[in-house]
Amino acid sequence: MPDLAGLRPGDPATVGAYGLSGRLGEGGQGIVYLATAPDGTKVALKLLRADLAGDAEASERFVREVAMARRVAPFCTAQVVETGLYGGRPYIVSEYIDGPTLADVVRRQGPRTGTSLHRLAIGTITALVAIHQAGIVHRDFKPSNVLLASDGPRVIDFGIARALDLSSTLTVAVIGTPSYMAPEQLTQSNPGPRSDMFAWACTLLYAASGQPPFGQDSVPAVVNRIMHTEADTGSIADPALRALVTECLAKDPAGRPSASDALMRLLGHAPAPAPRTASSGQRLPGVRGSGLLQEGSAAAGPHTPTTGSHMAAGPHTTAGPQEGAGPYAGAGPYAGAGSQAAHPHVGAGPYAAAGPHAPGRQARPGPHTWPTRRRRTGWVVTAVVSGALTLVAATALVAVRLSEGSGGGGTTPTSTAAQVATSAPATTPTTAPATRPAIRSIALPGTSVRVEERAGDPMELVSYTLDSGKRLYVRQHATGAFTADSRYFEYALDPRTGRALATDADYTTDGYATVSIVDHATGGRRAIRLSPRPVFPTTPRWSPDGKYGLVTLFKGAENNTVEYGYGIVDVTYEKGRVFEIKEQGAGKWRFFWDAGGQAVGTWVGDRMTFYDLNGRLVRTLRDVGAPVWVEGDDVSPTGSRFLAHCTTDATTLCARSTSGGGADAVTIPFAAVRLIGWWDDEHLAVWRIKDKGYEAVVIDLKGQVSRVLATAAEKAEFDKMGFRFARVPA
The missing domain is CATH 1.10.510.10 (Transferase(Phosphotransferase) domain 1)
Incomplete structure (x- = not known):
């Protein structure tokens, strides 16, 4: 010592x-x-x-x-x-x-x-x-x-x-x-x-x-x-x-x-x-x-x-995407329709979910061996929230430089009953990713949507849903192709770790909703029991450090649902905790991570409220504009700004300081129908109306378009789709 x-x-x-x-x-x-x-x-x-x-x-x-x-x-x-x-x-x-x-x-x-x-x-x-x-x-x-x-x-x-x-x-x-x-x-x-x-x-x-x-x-x-x-x-x-x-x-x-x-x-x-x-x-x-x-x-x-x-350090490893900066860019929830086991309807249109999946349409796959991982003793896994939105640091020493120039209560359900390892679908590859062309145009299966990608893009599409969540498509690790996966409602990939957090299509036999930690390269998963019916999870999002998952919880059935709270998934110990937030409206705009990963936030009316990882209210930001639906990163990559509508008429966007000060808000004159999120610290990725459909574009903080990311020719089709982009490792 x-x-x-x-x-x-x-x-x-x-x-x-x-x-x-x-x-x-x-x-x-x-x-x-x-x-x-x-x-x-x-x-x-x-x-x-x-x-x-x-x-x-x-x-x-x-x-x-x-x-x-x-x-x-x-x-x-x-x-x-x-x-x-x-x-x-x-x-x-x-x-x-x-x-x-x-x-x-x-x-x-x-x-x-x-x-x-x-x-x-x-x-x-x-x-x-x-x-x-x-x-x-x-x-x-x-x-x-x-x-x-x-x-x-x-x-x-x-x-x-x-x-x-x-x-x-x-x-x-x-x-x-x-x-x-x-x-x-x-x-x-x-x-x-x-x-x-x-x-x-x-x-x-x-x-x-x-x-x-x-x-x-x-x-x-x-x-x-x-x-x-x-x-x-x-x-x-x-x-x-x-x-x-x-x-x-x-x-x-x-x-x-x-x-x-x-x-x-x-x-x-x-x-x-x-x-x-x-x-x-x-x-x-x-x-x-x-x-x-x-x-x-x-x-x-x-x-x-x-x-x-x-x-010598073991076999030559090929699985797993590259490590990188920035959290996974999660998207909004999209529930499904159909069977008794389905998660209920929680909204409609481009700003909310639009109907449940039919999770009872398949039996659970057979067993799969979950990959082993080395656990180091002595790691600190407790995160304590203090007053600021982003409170993280490490240390260094100061010396002289020569310069060339001048100057609520939580519950922890038992997880063992739901920890069922499953095999990947037959289409899931296990080989290393293929080299992709520098510029590529991808037609999304089953849609009129075409995505334009370039080497060096800070984000890329990793999954999407159709028909208000009835069908999920996931990008394959090896080929980059999108294939259907009926095991999940939503699929949030963290490319730094190669893991995905997914909301499962089935309940357990004793009536619990589960989320899965998925090995993206192999498709193997570990299901974690989370909330008893009729409480169900939506909108899975990764913490900035990849140690925790976040889901927004709703309660109800079919077209009669209300906000319930949020759930935290501890990836290291494979356990989930549920926190009921009793304030009316908390969670309607879904919960998101603050930049430091020490708290989760949500809009409640015209203010933002933040809770720690134990369900306690720790901060409220007032006079910060009006809510805006962000499918991905609410907070910029460096954690300095978050997005809001400047006013309730939703005609302009504002990038505001995470410290809560309003004086340095940047007004972005752009009428976006839907936000993908922060492209980088100085640009946004947004959807706008184009002809009879929509297009996704990258804009700077002055509202100037720099490039087109995607086009959607059919408005009715697009309004029932959900998109999940992930931040690409540097």
């Missing part, structure tokens, strides 16, 4: 909901405390210096900016749990890792060699893959930000660098530690992911030699060496690892490999690539997404043998 010092006079006894028991460390940013969560879990709580985040507005901007830290996949990283403000000072709560830093171990025990060094290399690069695929650049990767836990190395302090750079009042201070900074960090205000590869190589050389490769004397001397001299890599005995580290130390970021490519080489899956452009970033075929991260995480753990010059 890391050294623990007692609390000092002036230290708070509690911060938010956390009780402090001692000091784990103190640095330039603030103090790190050992704390205890309300459920008894140990966590690490960092209370930042007030001057780092600036005034109250800057502090709020800080916690919004670091929201993406929760989107980092839990592979070889210390997960961020919560962040908030205490007396105007930002605090950050993260998973407590019981282990020393790499810097401490090297100082006390000497350099790492052989298998130990290989495992360190694989674990730390796996963490960088997860961090980069969440759209984050660490910018302060160094030995003291690597913890050596019993199950392998863990990287900490990711996600705060950009936030401090944007919000700090220290005009001469920037993010990074000179001995581990890439050349471009010394001259650019916004370095890219390849700067982390330079820092990773420096950290490996420190582990292998016991000394920073460019020294640690005066800042000017260190900077001069980084800019103009080559590091000595002779302390790394293995030729393959030494060659990789040497490439990562290239002065030009274009000459460095990406984290994904480096990990594949360490795992023995790819030959050494030729230098590529810094913007390349494409992944090599074979191991992708969560499969690559799982393999890297396993190889970094204890008792993993080596093979030749690379770590």
Whole structure:
């Protein structure tokens, strides 16, 4: 266990909901405390210096900016749990890792060699893959930000660098530690992911030699060496690892490999690539997404043998889409019609569901073996909500930069009765995805709709429903083709993990509605019992970090339904919880995730209400416009804005700050009949009337159209369709 010092006079006894028991460390940013969560879990709580985040507005901007830290996949990283403000000072709560830093171990025990060094290399690069695929650049990767836990190395302090750079009042201070900074960090205000590869190589050389490769004397001397001299890599005995580290130390970021490519080489899956452009970033075929991260995480753990010059880490994984930033873009609910087991009608037209499925039309498929997954002990899975809409962060240190320029109650149903593993339909492929053309036009089966896709699009269509939900079509993993799947009402894919959250077409024999966690590549699923009839789930949506699923609950039968509340699905433990919200109208506009994944929100009249993951009301936003139906992301990818109608006449859209302030609302002069959601932080994807049908277009925040995404020739057909887009991994 890391050294623990007692609390000092002036230290708070509690911060938010956390009780402090001692000091784990103190640095330039603030103090790190050992704390205890309300459920008894140990966590690490960092209370930042007030001057780092600036005034109250800057502090709020800080916690919004670091929201993406929760989107980092839990592979070889210390997960961020919560962040908030205490007396105007930002605090950050993260998973407590019981282990020393790499810097401490090297100082006390000497350099790492052989298998130990290989495992360190694989674990730390796996963490960088997860961090980069969440759209984050660490910018302060160094030995003291690597913890050596019993199950392998863990990287900490990711996600705060950009936030401090944007919000700090220290005009001469920037993010990074000179001995581990890439050349471009010394001259650019916004370095890219390849700067982390330079820092990773420096950290490996420190582990292998016991000394920073460019020294640690005066800042000017260190900077001069980084800019103009080559590091000595002779302390790394293995030729393959030494060659990789040497490439990562290239002065030009274009000459460095990406984290994904480096990990594949360490795992023995790819030959050494030729230098590529810094913007390349494409992944090599074979191991992708969560499969690559799982393999890297396993190889970094204890008792993993080596093979030749690379770590052996199991079979060459092909299943699973790429990891990426941003949550799944969910769509609105569409119930069906028909049999006694059907979920009832909950609305009609383009802004609501339009009738039930007929879930009794097929028997449940036979058994299927659910894929195994490695569970790491000690993960923090409790998320505690504080007052802001987006409260997530991690940490880094501050150093000097040289600049070229100037400045309700819940219930937990027993899940075992419904955990029935099922096989995929015969049409479900199990091979790796085929390469798709750069520009493609897709005619959706059974419709007049045509979708236009381009390589590099941040979103793509993954499923759709016809005839008010009577038929569901799901995009196949291997071919990209859409095929019918009668097992589910709705299908929400999270491409980062390769999992889908689906509302099942059947009830259990004892009358419970279920949702399934689906392996998108194989079609295998695990059904989780959720709510007793007549309460049923709609609108499945993934949390930003992919750990939880959200469904909106309705109660009733056929054409007589009312809002009931929401359900939370814990993917790790495969359990569901149901929360009844008694406020009239809560859930009519469906529930959605806040950007940090710590609360869920919904419109109630002209205000937005937010509830934590235990059913408690935690925040209300007033004077934020009028409700708008968003099929996908209500909140922008970076968590800074949400969408609303500016007024009740619904003639214009407003992009408003998630902090609740109305002064910075952006008015978008565009009359959209239906919103797909945020395309990126500066563009929306919307449907508008076109001739006798509709077309989906991308617009900027001034309402200017930049391209057409889809066309629907038949209005009556379109009005009974539902569309689910997912955010494509970066």
